[in-house]
Amino acid sequence: MPLRWFLFAVATLTVATPVAFAAQPLPPRAEVALTFDDLPGIVLKPDQAYADATSAALIAGLRRHRAPAIGFVNEGKLDDMIRPRQIALLRRWLNAGFDLGNHTFDHSSPNEIGASAYIADIAKGETVIRPLMAAAHRRLQWFRHPYLETGSPAPVKAQIDGWLAAHGYRVAPVTIDADDWEFAEPYDEAMLHGDAAGVRRIRNAYLGYTERTIGWYRRASRALFGRDIAYVMLLHDSRLNADCFDALAAILARQNLHPVTLEQALRDPAYRTADGYSGKDGIEWLERWSITLNKDLPWDSFEDVPMAIEQAYNRLDSK
Secondary structure, eight states: OOHHHHHHHHHHHHHHSOOOOOOOOOOOOEEEEEEEEEETOOOSSOOHHHHHHHHHHHHHHHHHTTOOEEEEEOGGGGGTSOHHHHHHHHHHHHHTTOEEEEOOSSOOOHHHHHHHHHHHHHHHTTTTHHHHHHHTTOOOOEEOOGGGOOOSSHHHHHHHHHHHHHTTOEEOOOSEEOOHHHHHHHHHHHHHTTOHHHHHHHHHHHHHHHHHHHHHHHHHHHHHHSSOOOEEEEEEOOHHHHHHHHHHHHHHHHTTEEEEOHHHHTTSGGGGSOOOOOOSSOOOHHHHHHHHHTOOOOGGGOOOOOHHHHHHHHHHHHO
């Protein structure tokens, strides 16, 4: 079967066969901002047609469900394939009504290169997206740290934070993270090899894990604040999320989570909680705030990514 027909068949399958769940009472209503890292997209192999199809499917899913979104760009990816077509993917994202943010040029780590080189990588990462945003009559203002590493020790973090503030950037925190990136490369491998059974297995593992993980973050929020905050969910621009977006939207509906813009989510007073963490680990903000507030999170119920997925990712990443 030619790859293009296999991709179509799998996309049809993923829409037509959602994961079955028993009917449950709706949890309390809450809001969630959907944020996608690593634009113009994660692909296992440099296949521009595959990247184009991924982006088109993800944008279509977001528009179908009328979900606001923001995509964080690594401009270094523009030259991984056909640069004009990669830039066209960013324009299509903007034309669909979604915003762009800076994710550094090279997806760098401040722990590895230090504050000055990291700041230079942020500045390099706005060469294309700043004029694109301006042409769309929007302001480039959001930054997402790769690996969620914000700088260590404290003076490094302070230097980076100071530069971001002085250049009009606001940090995009993360308060739901289901590690979708670990599932994305094994999913690509199954897709590119025409492995329909593998596609279904990884898809179902991802969706189940994501729903359980969202439940954990909601419990963690209540442990810290006694309520659901407005969440910011970390996702990635991947074929996995493109193919699964209808099912992801169904999860949000079952969880009574309503998509809003990043700007709207950050109006929640919880985001005014101080982030004093300056360690090397890239941890999300509920864990950071648990340190600030000296409150425990429900780690006894936290679930790691399935071992088979982790092993598959590590195998592919080592190549």
